[in-house]
Amino acid sequence: MSDFVLEGRDLTKHFTAARGGRWGRRPPVRAVDDVSLGLRAGTVTALVGESGCGKSTVARLLAQVYPATSGEVLLHGEPVKAHRGAAFRAYRRQVQLIFQDPFASLNPFHRVRYHLARPLRIHGHVRSDADEQEQVAELLERVSLTPVEQFMDKMPHELSGGQRQRVAIARALAVQPVALIADEPVSMLDVSIRLGVLRLLEKLADESGLALLYITHDIASARYFAQDITVMYAGRLIESGEAEALTQSPAHPYTRLLLESAPDPDRVTAPETVRLGEPPSLIDPPSGCRFHPRCPLVMPVCSERVPERTSLGEGRWTHCWAAAHPS
Amino acid sequence: MKIKAGVAILAFFTLMAIAGPLLIGADPAATSNDGLQGPSSAHWLGTTQTGQDILVQIVYGARVSMGVGVLSAVIATLLAVAVGLVGGYFGGAIDETFSVLTNIFLVLPSLPLIIVLAGYLPQRGVASVAVVIAVTGWAWGARVLRAQTLSVRRRDFVEAARASGERPLRIIFFEILPVLLPVIATSFLATVVGAILAEAGLSFLGLADLSTVSWGSMLYFAQNGQALLIGAWWWFIPPGLCIALIGTGLALVNFGIDEIANPRLRTIKVRKARA
Numbered sequence: 083m084s085d086f087v088l089e090g091r092d093l094t095k096h097f098t099a100a101r102g103g104r105w106g107r108r109p110p111v112r113a114v115d116d117v118s119l120g121l122r123a124g125t126v127t128a129l130v131g132e133s134g135c136g137k138s139t140v141a142r143l144l145a146q147v148y149p150a151t152s153g154e155v156l157l158h159g160e161p162v163k164a165h166r167g168a169a170f171r172a173y174r175r176q177v178q179l180i181f182q183d184p185f186a187s188l189n190p191f192h193r194v195r196y197h198l199a200r201p202l203r204i205h206g207h208v209r210s211d212a213d214e215q216e217q218v219a220e221l222l223e224r225v226s227l228t229p230v231e232q233f234m235d236k237m238p239h240e241l242s243g244g245q246r247q248r249v250a251i252a253r254a255l256a257v258q259p260v261a262l263i264a265d266e267p268v269s270m271l272d273v274s275i276r277l278g279v280l281r282l283l284e285k286l287a288d289e290s291g292l293a294l295l296y297i298t299h300d301i302a303s304a305r306y307f308a309q310d311i312t313v314m315y316a317g318r319l320i321e322s323g324e325a326e327a328l329t330q331s332p333a334h335p336y337t338r339l340l341l342e343s344a345p346d347p348d349r350v351t352a353p354e355t356v357r358l359g360e361p362p363s364l365i366d367p368p369s370g371c372r373f374h375p376r377c378p379l380v381m382p383v384c385s386e387r388v389p390e391r392t393s394l395g396e397g398r399w400t401h402c403w404a405a406a407h408p409s
Numbered sequence: 410m411k412i413k414a415g416v417a418i419l420a421f422f423t424l425m426a427i428a429g430p431l432l433i434g435a436d437p438a439a440t441s442n443d444g445l446q447g448p449s450s451a452h453w454l455g456t457t458q459t460g461q462d463i464l465v466q467i468v469y470g471a472r473v474s475m476g477v478g479v480l481s482a483v484i485a486t487l488l489a490v491a492v493g494l495v496g497g498y499f500g501g502a503i504d505e506t507f508s509v510l511t512n513i514f515l516v517l518p519s520l521p522l523i524i525v526l527a528g529y530l531p532q533r534g535v536a537s538v539a540v541v542i543a544v545t546g547w548a549w550g551a552r553v554l555r556a557q558t559l560s561v562r563r564r565d566f567v568e569a570a571r572a573s574g575e576r577p578l579r580i581i582f583f584e585i586l587p588v589l590l591p592v593i594a595t596s597f598l599a600t601v602v603g604a605i606l607a608e609a610g611l612s613f614l615g616l617a618d619l620s621t622v623s624w625g626s627m628l629y630f631a632q633n634g635q636a637l638l639i640g641a642w643w644w645f646i647p648p649g650l651c652i653a654l655i656g657t658g659l660a661l662v663n664f665g666i667d668e669i670a671n672p673r674l675r676t677i678k679v680r681k682a683r684a
């Protein structure tokens with residue numbers, strides 16, 4: 083029924099602290115609640131939200147790094163549970179991850195060649211040493227690290243942040259996955275080179291039909307770069323839709339707030355200072371709509387009941403009482 | 410600087426252990442009629458009660474002492490790496506079992522244990538003494554390596570390797586082990602010192618093979634011949650000094666490794682160089 087390559091349905095993740103608090107058990111951290119998200123082949127989907135709202139947790143759930151408290155992950159429409167052993171490695175062949183910090187994600191003791199050759203070997207994509215050499219070169223070329231002979235034998239510490247991130251992207255590509263999850267892939271990079279890396283990801287998704295999840299706190303970059311945007315707030319999804327439409331006419335007050343506070347190159351006048359306020363605690367989140375303590379449109383119902391999903395047509399939807407009962 | 414001095418000392422003794430006996434060619438156990446002579450042109454470091462040449466004994470003893478030290482450090486380090494890295498990486502029941510084992514060997518006082526084990530040895534050759542010392546000496550290294558593994562396994566590049574589809578043992582030995590090499594080297598060198606001391610202690614107590622000449626057995630015979638009382642300082646000072654020097658050399662190298670491996674110390678140096 084769905085054309086999703088990778089899909090999360092009603093994903094919920096509550097972390098319980100390992101050690102007991104003062105009264106024995108600590109309350110759980112409700113990092114992610116009821117998150118449903120689908121990735122299509124050849125499409126960039128953005129997941130946007132401020133720091134600590136649970137974006138990385140969603141990424142790890144989709145990547146099966148740890149099991150969900152409830153809900154399921156579907157690959158090509160089939161539910162998967164592959165957290166360890168051979169099943170996990172088989173899942174890795176389909177779904178790859180790119181980490182936020184390119185200075186930490188490459189082993190300081192291995193050359194670029196090693197980082198790219200290993201996944202090729204593990205997943206049986208190479209037959210011989212000559213073949214390996216050729217494919218490593220091809221990967222480097224795809225991520226524009228040329229001349230390839232020069233980059234192949236470099237150590238990570240000889241590369242810039244942007245170059246490292248390109249190596250990390252090439253490593254993920256070496257596996258030949260169907261879906262790629264990029265968790266804030268450019269937030270640790272110099273502003274001047276972010277665009278280049280994003281363009282590369284876009285090109286790759288387009289060329290090889292990858293389903294790409296782009297996780298970011300920067301809605302402006304999501305607007306530029308993704309076809310679909312889903313906005314998250316305090317562990318819950320609040321709005322989703324086609325990127326241009328969503329950013330042009332946001333339905334949820336929080337999305338509006340995000341857009342107003344985002345630096346926008348098209349805007350001539352300086353943005354009025356918007357106070358985003360403190361994100362709420364995920365241990366004891368606000369009742370009902372989690373945004374209600376900060377919402378300018380708050381109504382009595384907002385603190386009582388979690389808003390249902392309201393469809394806005396053309397694949398757009400939001401969770402907001404104001405949208406459900408327009409006055 | 411420190412590391413250079415340390416390496417120089419170690420190189421000197423290693424050379425002595427390997428090439429010394431070939432150069433000298435004399436039999437360290439050969440007795441002569443010149444008993445208890447002080448240093449002279451005939452015997453540079455003097456002789457023992459039975460007229461054995463001390464210099465010849467020191468040179469041959471270097472081979473045994475350092476051989477035991479290195480051999481038992483190799484065995485102990487292999488044990489420590491296997492137990493520390495595997496336990497630390499996998500966690501759970503494996504780790505708990507390994508930790509209990511490590512702690513048992515940590516709390517057992519090692520010299521008495523070595524003495525007891527050495528007492529049961531069918532033959533007290535150099536190799537079996539080395540094994541006994543290794544068995545009692547790996548636990549400290551295993552504990553340090555386990556703690557280090559616990560922190561390294563959380564690093565992104567380990568998670569990335571797992572994400573690439575690497576198997577656990579490959580991750581342990583190809584991703585984590587290289588990062589821990591400075592720690593392993595440090596613990597290896599410390600174990601060499603410990604093992605040389607333990608061997609000397611065993612020989613001094615007469616529990617090792619006394620027919621082979623080692624620095625420890627030299628001290629044993631010096632003690633037996635009451636060298637201290639009769640003022641034959643040339644008999645016990647050279648072996649004692651050799652042991653102390655090797656300890657100093659290894660410590661200096663360890664400081665040096667620390668400086669190279671500790672990124673903070675390194676960046677300070679880089680900054681200084683830039684300024």
Ligand SMILES: Nc1ncnc2c1ncn2[C@@H]1O[C@H](COP(=O)(O)OP(=O)(O)OP(=O)(O)O)[C@@H](O)[C@H]1O
Pocket residue numbers: 097098111112113131132133134135136137138139140299364
């Ligand atoms: N393993 C864990 N154990 C306990 N709490 C966790 C764990 N991982 C994440 N959390 C908590 O879950 C919440 C969401 O974390 P997450 O890393 O998913 O946020 P994020 O949106 O990725 O933030 P950032 O933008 O800072 O990366 C945070 O409050 C965090 O403290």
Ligand code: SF4
Pocket residue numbers: 334335336371372373374375377378379380381384389401402403404405
């Ligand atoms: S549900 Fe209520 S509080 Fe939440 S965003 Fe909508 S109007 Fe604001």
Ligand SMILES: [Mg+2]
Pocket residue numbers: 137138139265266
């Ligand atoms: Mg994150």
